Amino acid sequence: MNTLDALLRVCKLITTPLEHSLDSQRARRFDTSSVSGISVADLGCEPILHMKHFQSKGSLPQSSVEQILSGSVRA
Structure with missing residues (x-):
């Protein structure tokens, strides 16, 4: 920390x-590493952005819901 x-x-x-x-x-x-063609930095920021949306709107963003339901890395 x-x-x-x-x-x-x-x-x-x-x-x-x-x-x-x-x-x-x-x-x-x-870091320029990638997972499934998506940069590690982008993947690391994604849950933070989803939580930011959740905190401000009171619901998960649609893209997050689609990811969870589909089981994919990105929707």
Whole structure:
């Protein structure tokens, strides 16, 4: 879990001689892996967006319902 202290430690490294130590973190941020032709990042965001819709509208988005009923990765 990220903390404010951890974020501030990272921010303090920017524009210092130790900034290069952040490169390994940057590389992991943009994972280009895919599952069934769908990027891992898109798949990871999808349930979050469905829950956001549920919280604001009080119901699951139709695309989520279709996914559940069909058993597919994406409807």
